[in-house]
Amino acid sequence: MLMGGDFFAADVISVARSLIGATLLVDGVGGEIVETEAYDRDDPASHSFPGPTPRNAAMFGPPGHAYVYRSYGIHWCLNFVCGPQGRGAAVLVRALRPSHGLASMGERRGLEEERLLCAGPGRLAQALGVSLTHNGMRLDAAPFALHPASGGVDIVEGPRIGITKAAERPWRFGLAGSRHLSRPFPKPGRLSARCDRPSR
């Protein structure tokens, strides 16, 4: 079973949650998604916030397609377009547990350590060979393959990483206890002991 437009037409937050545990392959290379972030319209941190532009055009296209952008002039980042067409919402895929094509990933990354192959959006895109050529491609056809999680998964959430605007929104989701996350999640339950100092 492949995940396509119907799945991605839902609210971006619930899609970002539901993607945890799913398997993502690009040309047969990839693994289990363990970390995602949601970006919505009316979200100052989102590329779609200023409205449609040539770069973010894919975000305003049909759901279930890829949105790929260059980050810091160096890396590629892979997103899944969500919500009704024209919404301008997408899920950033931030980390995988590598399971398919380890050799290809290691070669592309110039690395042997499995834990660091896909632990971060830039690393993940490099390991899977994702670049601008994938921008706008549908996710339910080659080279993409996306399979839903087989069983129940334990999901944690927290603030998104690397943003300065709307940083308080808890729109980052992860597989609890995974060692393949880009960064650990803040510990839940206890209020920050250091709220007197602005973290950024």
Add this chain to the structure above:
DNA sequence: GGTATGATTGACT
């Protein structure tokens, strides 16, 4: 035209 910024990473003190 110029200049500042960033959904990151890796190297270095």
Add this chain to the structure above:
DNA sequence: GTCAATCATACCA
């Protein structure tokens, strides 16, 4: 912990 790489985009003149 700090910082450079590197470029599309946004904003200002």
